[in-house]
Amino acid sequence: xxxxxxxxxxxxxxxxxxxxxxxxxxxxxxxxxxxxxxxxxxxxxxxxxxxxxxxxxxxxxxxxxxxxxxxxxxxxxxxxxxxxxxxxxxxxxxxxxxxxxxxxxxxxxxxxxxxxxxxxxxxxxxxxxxxxxxxxxxxxxxxxxxxxxxxxxxxxxxxxxxxxxxxxxxxxxxxxxxxxxxxxxxxxxxxxxxxxxxxxxxxxxxxxxxxxxxxxxxxxxxxxxxxxxxxxxxxxxxxxxxxxxxxxxxxxxxxxxxxxxxxxxxxxxxxxxxxxxxxxxxxxxxxxxxxxxxxxxxx
Numbered sequence: 001x002x003x004x005x006x007x008x009x010x011x012x013x014x015x016x017x018x019x020x021x022x023x024x025x026x027x028x029x030x031x032x033x034x035x036x037x038x039x040x041x042x043x044x045x046x047x048x049x050x051x052x053x054x055x056x057x058x059x060x061x062x063x064x065x066x067x068x069x070x071x072x073x074x075x076x077x078x079x080x081x082x083x084x085x086x087x088x089x090x091x092x093x094x095x096x097x098x099x100x101x102x103x104x105x106x107x108x109x110x111x112x113x114x115x116x117x118x119x120x121x122x123x124x125x126x127x128x129x130x131x132x133x134x135x136x137x138x139x140x141x142x143x144x145x146x147x148x149x150x151x152x153x154x155x156x157x158x159x160x161x162x163x164x165x166x167x168x169x170x171x172x173x174x175x176x177x178x179x180x181x182x183x184x185x186x187x188x189x190x191x192x193x194x195x196x197x198x199x200x201x202x203x204x205x206x207x208x209x210x211x212x213x214x215x216x217x218x219x220x221x222x223x224x225x226x227x228x229x230x231x232x233x234x235x236x237x238x239x240x241x242x243x244x245x246x247x248x249x250x251x252x253x254x255x256x257x258x259x260x261x262x263x264x265x266x267x268x269x270x271x272x273x274x275x276x277x278x279x280x281x282x283x284x285x286x287x288x289x290x291x292x293x294x295x296x297x298x299x
Contacts, residue, residue, distance in 0.1 A: 033278075037239045038166050042175035045161060050105035053203060055114055059094035060121050061200040063087060068198050069285055074220050076195040077285045078124060080131050091125050099158050109203035112177060116185045116201045118156075119168045124196075126150045126165075127189050132288040135280045136189045180243045180254060183236055184213035192222055192234060192279035211258075218258040222279065224267075231270045235278035248272045 067079045067087070098118050103111055123136070130139045142152035142164075154162040173182050187196040194217040201209055217223040217234075225232050237244055237251045244251045249271060256264045281287065 033235065033239060038170040040170055040174035043167065043171040046104065046172050047176055048104040049108045049111065052106040053110050055101065055106065055110055057113070057117050057200040057202060059090055060117050063091055064198050064200060068196055070198065075191055075283065076198065077283045078196065079285045080128060081286045083128055088128055091121060095121055095125060099156055102159060104159060107203065109206065113201040113203050113206050115168055115173050119165060120187050120196060122155060122165060123187060123189050126155070127282070133282060134288045135282055137280055174243065179210070181210035181214050183240060183243065184217050185210055189283050190279060191281045191283055193283070196283065214258040218255050219260050219263060224255055224259070224263065226266050230274040232275045232277065233273055235276040238276045
């Protein structure tokens with residue numbers, strides 16, 4: 001793990017140097033930010049399954065139904081400002097309950113739903129604990145000079161293991177399941193991200209929810225758009241390119257699988273991607289004025 005940390009730190013340093021050297025050019029922002037993304041490296045401790053079943057995600061389902069709103073623009077937003085203290089406490093209790101579960105003794109399907117719900121609930125909880133905030137990247141609680149946002153902070157202890165959001169995504173979900181649809185399930189509280197679903201994942205509905213989330217994102221302009229003969233995609237497909245085929249052609253093939261008939265036909269005319277972008281604005285129904293707050297307020 002120490003070697004992985006050094007490697008990731010070096011990649012971040014290289015990214016910073018690249019950004020500095022390319023400031024003022026038309027360099028692809030997604031390609032630069034990709035250097036900050038942790039690699040998928042399996043944490044073998046979690047590669048264990050049992051036969052237990054029946055994890056209760058009802059508290060998370062209740063929160064999603066009550067505080068997540070689908071916008072006319074196809075983006076789901078959270079009513080952060082309207083969340084009551086009682087709802088905050090219920091969310092904290094739900095997460096604490098998941099921490100106490102010996103998850104390695106559960107079935108593979110139960111584990112997958114568990115990790116997805118835990119990641120999303122924890123992300124919402126972190127935002128609420130530091131709200132108001134204009135972007136999740138302003139919540140600078142990760143340790144290390146070259147770290148930003150909340151993703152590297154150890155926030156949980158499960159089966160005696162301290163975990164961060166990055167641990168869940170990059171050391172458990174991505175390497176152990178190797179399913180690109182996971183990127184449509186994990187929500188990082190940003191407008192550019194695939195929607196936070198209004199339904200909690202369970203051992204029985206996960207496959208259907210993953211497919212639906214993939215179709216929704218790919219067919220939304222923040223996922224894929226073609227303008228004046230140029231193909232623009234979400235930076236997610238740059239940051240995690242290896243999960244989507246590890247090439248422009250591989251990404252396009254993936255997109256065609258979930259695209260509408262019209263979009264799939266249009267994508268057939270491309271063999272490369274022209275650009276990518278991503279909106280880190282908080283997925284808030286009542287956005288905070290970024291000029292009115294300071295990142296130091298959320299440390």
